[in-house]
Amino acid sequence: MSGLSPVSDGAYDVELRAVTKRFGHLKAVDAVSLKVRKGEFLSLLGPSGCGKTTSLRLVAGFEQPDEGEILIGGTDAVGTPPYRRDVNTVFQQYALFPHMSVLDNVSYGLKQRKVGKSERYARAREALELVRMTGREAQKPTTLSGGQQQRIALARALVMRPRVLLLDEPLGALDLKLRKEMQIELKRIQEQVGITFIYVTHDQGEALSMSDRVAVMANGVIEQIDEPRVIYDRPLTPFVADFIGDMNFLTGEVVEAADGGFAIDAGAGIVVRGRGQAAKGTRMRVGIRPERMVAVAGPPAGTANSAGAEVVTKMYLGDQIQIVAELPGIGSIVVREQRASADPALDSIHPGDRIALSWDESSPLLLGETAPASTAGQQEEQS
Numbered sequence: 440m441s442g443l444s445p446v447s448d449g450a451y452d453v454e455l456r457a458v459t460k461r462f463g464h465l466k467a468v469d470a471v472s473l474k475v476r477k478g479e480f481l482s483l484l485g486p487s488g489c490g491k492t493t494s495l496r497l498v499a500g501f502e503q504p505d506e507g508e509i510l511i512g513g514t515d516a517v518g519t520p521p522y523r524r525d526v527n528t529v530f531q532q533y534a535l536f537p538h539m540s541v542l543d544n545v546s547y548g549l550k551q552r553k554v555g556k557s558e559r560y561a562r563a564r565e566a567l568e569l570v571r572m573t574g575r576e577a578q579k580p581t582t583l584s585g586g587q588q589q590r591i592a593l594a595r596a597l598v599m600r601p602r603v604l605l606l607d608e609p610l611g612a613l614d615l616k617l618r619k620e621m622q623i624e625l626k627r628i629q630e631q632v633g634i635t636f637i638y639v640t641h642d643q644g645e646a647l648s649m650s651d652r653v654a655v656m657a658n659g660v661i662e663q664i665d666e667p668r669v670i671y672d673r674p675l676t677p678f679v680a681d682f683i684g685d686m687n688f689l690t691g692e693v694v695e696a697a698d699g700g701f702a703i704d705a706g707a708g709i710v711v712r713g714r715g716q717a718a719k720g721t722r723m724r725v726g727i728r729p730e731r732m733v734a735v736a737g738p739p740a741g742t743a744n745s746a747g748a749e750v751v752t753k754m755y756l757g758d759q760i761q762i763v764a765e766l767p768g769i770g771s772i773v774v775r776e777q778r779a780s781a782d783p784a785l786d787s788i789h790p791g792d793r794i795a796l797s798w799d800e801s802s803p804l805l806l807g808e809t810a811p812a813s814t815a816g817q818q819e820e821q822s
């Protein structure tokens with residue numbers, strides 16, 4: 440084990456308190472607060488450059504925060520060097536020792552910690568079994584596939600039995616099929632060992648499918664942290680709405696607000712009715728997922744939550760049909776439907792044809808106020 444002094448067994452394995460890390464003028468991590476629960480699979484998800492790796496390196500101890508506190512197992516970790524922290528990191532580049540056998544690679548960290556040979560080999564074999572690599576002990580890493588090498592790298596980290604495992608895009612170098620397999624494997628392993636995982640990825644599918652919670656990052660801040668289902672169904676900011684899945688955006692003035700519902704005049708005769716708190720007279724942005732829209736051939740009904748559009752492209756995505764259509768005066772809209780339940784007449788539509796879009800009142804998501812369309816500025820309050 441790590442040789443750390445005993446720690447208080449709080450509910451959180453890792454805690455960041457208003458942590459800021461600067462590189463020159465850039466705030467790579469900007470006052471981030473985060474509590475990672477014991478045994479949790481938490482993903483840091485966001486586009487390249489948003490501060491995921493830096494956040495992980497701060498927890499690992501490879502970077503020091505300029506401001507804020509980092510607690511590991513309830514104990515202040517700032518100032519503790521990486522090798523004394525009860526965490527281990529798995530990178531995309533597995534960095535296995537090419538001249539050493541798989542067994543020696545996996546037991547290397549234990550050797551460094553002066554664990555006796557029979558115990559370290561026994562523990563290394565156990566770790567290899569966990570990642571389903573039993574039988575490869577004597578092989579050199581270079582004789583293994585990329586996916587197998589990544590399993591060895593994982594075993595090498597797990598054998599140390601860290602409190603927390605940090606994984607930085609560990610599947611990034613693998614092809615899609617292997618990546619999907621390894622996602623399932625990682626989830627199984629994490630559930631089996633019960634170690635807290637902090638998993639960095641820019642792949643939303645990966646984050647959403649594996650994690651207990653996802654922290655969506657942008658520009659050094661956490662925009663939203665929640666269960667995958669909530670992140671997808673109820674994104675709190677336009678960035679999260681846009682980054683996670685596909686989203687159609689409509690904007691307009693709230694013309695009605697009552698009883699937990701609203702109506703927004705989105706322009707071009709389109710009225711969006713939905714549920715949620717919106718103040719009458721404000722300009723709000725709403726999002727509607729492509730799979731929450733229905734398209735039928737022909738003219739629109741002319742009621743709320745419907746719109747006429749012109750087909751731009753039509754694609755078949757296996758069991759789904761996807762149509763990109765133009766809403767006159769607004770922009771393009773994506774609709775995605777299961778072919779089994781879609782209007783059969785869509786099969787014979789072409790670019791330029793008119794279709795009618797509609798959606799249920801439960802579909803529009805309120806995504807916050809937007810600036811007024813005109814440059815008239817804000818009205819002065821008179822008293």
Ligand SMILES: Nc1ncnc2c1ncn2[C@@H]1O[C@H](COP(=O)(O)OP(=O)(O)O)[C@@H](O)[C@H]1O
Pocket residue numbers: 462465467485486487488489490491492493494
């Ligand atoms: N050692 C460094 N020196 C200067 N800038 C850095 C350094 N490490 C990261 N950055 C910058 O900090 C920002 C966040 O980087 P990083 O945490 O690696 O993002 P991510 O892992 O989300 O892609 C980026 O703008 C990156 O260029």
Ligand SMILES: [Mg+2]
Pocket residue numbers: 491492493
């Ligand atoms: Mg990174």
